[in-house]
Amino acid sequence: MKNKRSLSAKEIQKRLDIYLDVEFTFYHNEKQAEILAALPLTQQQYILAWVQRTASTHHELGYQFMAHIIDILNDIDAQTIEAWALHAMDTYDVKGLYPALEVIRNVNNFLQLSHEKEAGAVLEDEAAILLHFVHGLSGRKLKLEQAEQAYTDTETIFLPALVAPLENKKQNFKLYKVMVAYLWAQARFGTYQIDLQQQVEKSENPEKFIRLFHAAETLRLEHCLARELPGLYRQLEEIKSQLDVTLLDKQWQTIRQQLSNETSTVKDTLDIVNKYLHQLEPFEPYCYQGLLQPELTARVMQARIEDEKKQLKNILRKLQDDFDEGKELKSPQSLPGKERFDLKDINEQNSQQDFTMELMLDDQPITPPDNVKNLMSSILQDLGEIPEEYLVAAGDGEYDPSFFEEKEDDPDEVWKGTYHEEGAFLYNEWDFKRQNYRKNWCAVREKMVKPIYDDFVSKTMSKHGRLIRHLRKTFEAMRDENKLLKRQTNGDEVDIDAYVEALADAQDGSEMSERLYMQMQRHERNIAVCFMVDMSGSTKGWINDAEREALILLCESLESLGDRYAIYGFSGMARKRCEIYTIKEFNDNYDDEVKARISGIEPKDYTRMGFAIRHLNKKLLDVDAKTRILITISDGKPDDYDSYRGEYGIEDTRRALIETRREGIHPYCITIDSEAKEYLPHMYGAAAYTVIDEVRELPLKVSDIYRRLTT
């Protein structure tokens, strides 16, 4: 084939006019078009495609991208260009237009950063491993978060986003690990057991005091690490030697000696610092040691100490109550308020190491549940001991049973504030124009459908009485039945028929069969199905009624079948307000409350579908089943208040369904939209949907479709 000629400047300009919406935005693109016209066709097409993708996010972004890409086209490879454009679009999603334009303009900055990223370790990539790592170490379970500098507030370890002083990724990862271990050691070996903030304020030279304290404490913690994690300590030394750390002078070496003792505590560090405050200069901080944040830590610790005291006292009260209940008769000595709890140290020689206390109640050892053990070791970590006042069970006034309920934010409460993402599930959304995901785009919240106890269920039952009886019968017939397999080579019982036949065979000289046994075989229907019900505003009226009736019929049928099923409603208003309404979870029984919730299903807002599919996928994957099915009951195409219209919504839904299939879940759609044939095959595939023409047929059809689907 003849080589295709390049596009002319005019042709290019025509395309750019469309991509950049020049009719309204008035960008001048003649100059760029001319430059582009000089390039070969493949490069032209490549650039135009990316201009289109970036411009779909924001026109200005597309325009700037085009303006800059021409300058650097020859310097960087395609992969980097793509990373650069995607990074700009992600920045736009998270921070808005100006920071995104900054990314485009500072392309050199991006290039340098990506070089660094190549050799350096990136927190985002390593966080999962580091978090598991720090959870494996003993003591309080610390969290990981990103920050400018490395430090810890004894609850969270903060780490920089990128670590790159060493030559390759592997080495830099090791540095991350050493940082984590060192900060863990601060929390574990009691750096904050003294009130550091108070000490700083007291000091004549606070600035020098903190530097000196940090240096000396680092030496002490290094010894702790060497003792606890010798392998890690070797890596720490190796990193230090690579970074040409200056050796300690004589004075510091002596101090190191003094602090390298099994029994050295933070108090020893403090004594030394106070003693030498004027004669000693701190050495250059090590690369892993980060910052000390006495003020912040003091605040975090104070809140925690108070909270944990309350928690412990409440838990002890509960243990005590359970204990008394077990004894039945209350002996006179068990007066409330009397000190009945005690701690016995069962392992004295290395109390520094692990939590080896035994909890005693009325002089009898009791095994505290794991959460109590964790709580007590956390207190021990903060205070170095468990004070006696902690060991008195909460009196009636202090006792607060809500401590034992899991605290969860009430979604409605959160909404009263401004757009809060706290506690919400975040899901990506597919942007077809960008050909990539928008990261953490939808904030999804689970809510309960408010149960309404009315006569809807009983009315439906009597309205469809005959149908329900019929459905029950059909579904019961599908139930897994134990099959007696005859003529097996082995089994539980002798198959007399086969045996008689075999004996007859033997008599007349033919060969005797070996298949003489019967075996009971069970066929298990190992199916979990999740129903996703459209609760958008458009279902108002008889569609909603039909949906609810369909669900009642479905539940009746499924109850007689025994498959595990869950029902959720979905609706949303823009990406920050996606809502999943729980109607029945997999573990819920089909009881009056569930019935009342079905009755309480009411139309809400819009039909954003992608997030619901993604969220319910996760729910389905949590259930242990051989076959997982996700059935959507809907009345129209995906649609939302913001850009989730038309093709965008359809493409995102399609993408979400592709993810579903990739996870091994079978999606299916039942719809009453007569136009559905235009878009459903594209979303669900040709055979995975049913269109119901008459709304009033929905209740009859849904159960029927389910039956066909699973046999």
Add this chain to the structure above:
Amino acid sequence: MQVQAKKTEEFYIKEEPFYQPVADEIKIFEAAYQQNLPILLKGPTGCGKTRFMEYMAWYLKKPLITVSCHDDLTASDLVGRYLIQGGNTIWVDGPLARAVRAGAICYLDEIVEARKDTMVVIHPLADDRRVLPMEKLGEIIEANDDFCLSISYNPGYQSVLKDLKQSTRQRFIALQFDYPAAEIEATIIATETGIDEATATNLVKFANMTRNLKGSGLEEGASTRLLVHAAKLMHSGIESTMAVHSAISQALTDDSDMLAAVNELCSSVF
């Protein structure tokens, strides 16, 4: 060498198995045995339940019949069934029936794995009746005085399907097993495998790290059994991180992040 096949009920454990008692479990088991009470061993996998049974069988000088339960284990597999031989059917006792007749200790390992209906056949054996009804024979065997029923169960399984029914569990004397305290566990590993105490202590330290991860990424921490495996590898000259990687990390998880984290923990200790 001549290999001698023995009937299960004639299988005695002749040499004392190594078992390090943690609390009063031996005394309690012995008392329950004297009183004809059935015993339930609870505890995570690989913490020494089976070894304890072997030790008790040796200690009480009784034959031990172990049945590892699986999800296809039926009542006939325990009680017995008819087989065809020549022109006739003959009855063959299952392991439970053999133990009941001969007065052996019958140990049903991981009982929850078995089919639900198998549980029912042990019920009459596990209360004061101490009989085994053999429906197909139309007979009831009274248990020999020496017979002892013991089952094991791992409450760590979170699955609702694999829970022990109240009607079953309330018939047994329950003994709780857990991973032994650090020093004891180190001694066990050193004695079992012949590695030095220091390495054994490090192994236990590492095991406790993986146990910290239980619930936040791992289903179970490293069991004593896995530690013994790793120690055996080390004893035959495999470098320690490699031994831990093959014997422990890979056995614990398939998740690549978790594997990396576990390996990092290991390299921090050794």
